[in-house]
Amino acid sequence: MRENYFERRYDRKGFVAISAMTAFLAACGGSSVAEETPPTTTAAGAAPKQIEDTLFYYNWAAYVNEETYKRFEDEFGAKVKKDFYASNEDLLAKMQGGARGYDLVVPT
Numbered sequence: 077m078r079e080n081y082f083e084r085r086y087d088r089k090g091f092v093a094i095s096a097m098t099a100f101l102a103a104c105g106g107s108s109v110a111e112e113t114p115p116t117t118t119a120a121g122a123a124p125k126q127i128e129d130t131l132f133y134y135n136w137a138a139y140v141n142e143e144t145y146k147r148f149e150d151e152f153g154a155k156v157k158k159d160f161y162a163s164n165e166d167l168l169a170k171m172q173g174g175a176r177g178y179d180l181v182v183p184t
Contacts, residue, residue, distance in 0.1 A: 094171070095183050130155045134175075135182040137162055 131148075137160040145156045161167045164184055171181070 134178045
């Protein structure tokens with residue numbers, strides 16, 4: 077009898093693979109409308125591209141300095157909506173429970 081795909085248990089390697097795939101797909105997201113942008117140079121004094129959106133972020137509770145979030149928001153113009161977990165078990169339970177909407181998930 078065939079195992080139900082949605083009831084399948086994932087091991088650590090599978091979880092890391094799914095997390096990497098999620099991050100890759102989030103990075104590939106974009107507009108379906110073709111837009112032409114003029115070529116830019118990457119000079120040291122060039123202004124960074126502004127992101128006018130929200131980054132949904134899931135990470136360890138005390139893993140990143142709060143100043144880092146503020147600097148990211150100031151530099152790129154995006155808001156960071158943070159969600160934290162206290163253990164790998166909490167992260168795994170949430171992901172297996174069907175958590176959606178995160179742009180970046182940081183497992184161990």
